[in-house]
Amino acid sequence: MKQHEDFFQMVFDVVRLIPKGRVTNYGAIAKYLGAARSSRMVGWAMNASHAQKKKVPAHRVVNRNGELTGKHHFATPFLMQELLEKEGVVVKNDKIKDFNKYFWDPTKELEL
DNA sequence: TGGGTGACCATAG
């Protein structure tokens, strides 16, 4: 069992816990899983999220500025925004409006 | 062994 596969699963599990209509960023997930792994690794994990049997709501993960930087990795560049808007998140110019309002921080919401 | 890259982040100017 490769270590990075475990890391993938941990990332996917956290992403699946994001409530509908809420969003988070790569850094927050990396921090929640332990700062040892940088946020780049979270993005790397998301790159593999589409291949998962259990679906991962990757559209709820954006960068720290609330920008939809991962949109080009979806089936179509519009899908990410469409999924978000369908959940009530307003997206303007590839950026989430009132990002602070929708932001969901696992280190705070999943306090152990 | 080393360089380039990336769905990132923080700080500085």
Added chain:
DNA sequence: ACTATGGCCACCC
């Protein structure tokens, strides 16, 4: 709003 840097860490030459 923009670029530039440095850090991050796994991957692929």
